[in-house]
Amino acid sequence: MKKYLDILSDMELKIDEGQFISGQKLPSIRNAAKQYGCSANTITRAYTELENRHVIYSIAQSGYYVVEKPGHRSTVVESKMIDFASSSPDPTVFPYLDFRHCLNKALDTYKFDLFTCGDPNGLEPLRHTLASHLAGDQVFARADRIIITSGVNRALELLAKMPFPNGKSVILVEQPSYDLYLRFLEAEGVSVCGIARTAAGIDLRELEEKFKHGGIKFFYTMPRHHSPLGTTYSADERKIIARLASKYDVYIVEDDYMADLSEERGVDPIYAYNGTSHVVYLKSFSKLIFPGLRLGAAVLPEKLLETFREYKRYADTSLLSQAALELYIKNGMYERHKHKIRSQYGERIRALNEAVRRHNDEGLLEIPGVNYGVYVPFKLPRKVNLERLVIRLAEKKIMVVSGKPSYLSDYREREKFLRISISRARIEQIEEGVETINEEIKREVKYL
Structure with a gap:
């Protein structure tokens, strides 16, 4: 299975990146089998899958050709902009055809159920499917402890506003952290304080002091593929955070929005180490599929369930989208798309790291060792x-x-960096972009 998925992802990547252009004939099944070192049956399966997705088409006695996409590839290729800013998924890899199939199938499967107000907790079949899906990330939870929300942001807002059983009121956030959530907390007048997180990690002694004396209601963290640092806590750090949460009755809100983009083994979430008593686990499906889906899942401890339901009150997410996602996951399409995105983003991250290695001759840039995910911060000289x-x-x-913007407005101990995202940076642009950034930093340093 892995060999087939690798080949399928590589073929799609080559087509997306323009190595095979519209109308071009693909290698014959025999030649492709030699190139990939596999059987002809594996190549036939990959070509058939690409044909089912309308990426290629076949001509009898001739071969397979790339489908032309009017107004799509030409627009992307002609763009002179190098986009290291956008964090949303690359629109060229959105699973339109697969998801359209699931939408149509959902209408046939659930029929009139989709036109009701729906269960505020979320579509029951989806919650059962997610219970199995999340177990693959060592998040073991019953379906009745999973609540579907209109994206992770909705869950974060509810958690900030609702009371917690520990009776505390201060929200602790990493600095830097998710900028939109920081602005929300400040706008709502929520009691919030920060703790420094760098590429080297977090000061666990300081964290314990804040847990012990800071009146912390919950600690909002992105342990894996942090935004904007791109880094992941070590296993020891995650285990200690889990232990401290239970020791000091502080809840952890674990935003695992990019868990699917990692190929690292044994990188379990904090949830896996806590026994589920003090961790709220949040999973987004927007970063991997497409932002407009607006679907997220919250796995809540028993003590928070009723209060969270009271604050949520009503179904806030399309039942049709939920039904389509349930089929998309159950049919294996999500896993296949995850493999494709992971492969593509991994290649871009590697290209970025290599470009920095080549062009950072004066050592003006500092970057952490990020090999997966979307973000790589470029730390700059102070001046x-x-x-x-x-x-x-x-x-x-x-x-x-x-x-x-990734810091609280009154937080003073800030590092100076550019948040670089590779999600929409075409691989052939990355070298040029990094070289130009480095040249402009040299110019800035000399100017000063």
């Missing part, structure tokens, strides 16, 4: 004017994001 650098790069058609 660089970050705002001016972002503007100058935009003038050269390179879009980047300052790391400044």
Whole structure:
């Protein structure tokens, strides 16, 4: 199975990246089998799957050809912009055809059930499917402890507003962290404080002090593929955080929004180490499929379930989308798409790391060892004017994001960095983009 998925992902990647253009004939089954070192049956299966997805078409006695996509590939290729800013999925890899099939199938399968108000907890078949799906990430939970929300942001808002059984009120956030959530907490006047997280990790002694004396209601964290740092806590760090949560009666809100993009083994979530008593586990399906789906899942401890339901009150997510996602996961399409996205993003991350290695000759850039996910922060010399650098790069058609919004407004111990995202950066642009960024940093340093 893995060999077949590897081949399928590689073929799709080559087509998406333009190595095989519209109308071009693909290698014969025999030649492709030699190239990939596999059987002809494996290649036939891959070509058949690509044909089912309308990516290629066959002509009897001639072979397989790439389907032309009017207005799609040409627009992407002609763009001069190098996008290191966008964090949403690459639209060229959205699973339109597969998901359309699931939408149609959902209408046939669930019929009139889709036109009711629905269960506030979420579609029951989807929650049962997610119970099995999440077990693959060492998140073992009954379906009745899984609640579907209109994206992870909705769950985060509810958790911030509702009371917790520990009677505490302060939300602790990593610094830097998810910028939209930080702005929400500040706008709502929620009691919030920060703790520094760097590429090296977090100060666990400081964390324990805050848990012990800070009146912390919950600690919001992204242990794996952090936004914007891209880094992952070590297993020891995750185990200690889980232990401290139970010891000091502090809840952990674990935002595992990019868990599917990692190929690392044994990188279990904090949830797996806590015995489920003090961890809220959040999973998003927007980063991997498409943002417009607006579906997330919250796995809640027993003590939080009723209060969370009271604050949620009503079904806030399309039943049709939920039914389609249930079929998409159950039919193995989600797993296949995950493999494809992971392969593509992994190649881009490797290209970015290699480009930094080649062009960072003066050592002005510092980057962590990120090999999976979407984000790689470019840490800059302190004297660089970050705002001016972002503007100058935009003038050269390179879009980047300052790391400044990823901090609370009153947090002072900030690192200076660019948040680089590879999700929409075409692989052939990455080298040029990194080289230009490095040249502009040199210019900024010399200017000062």
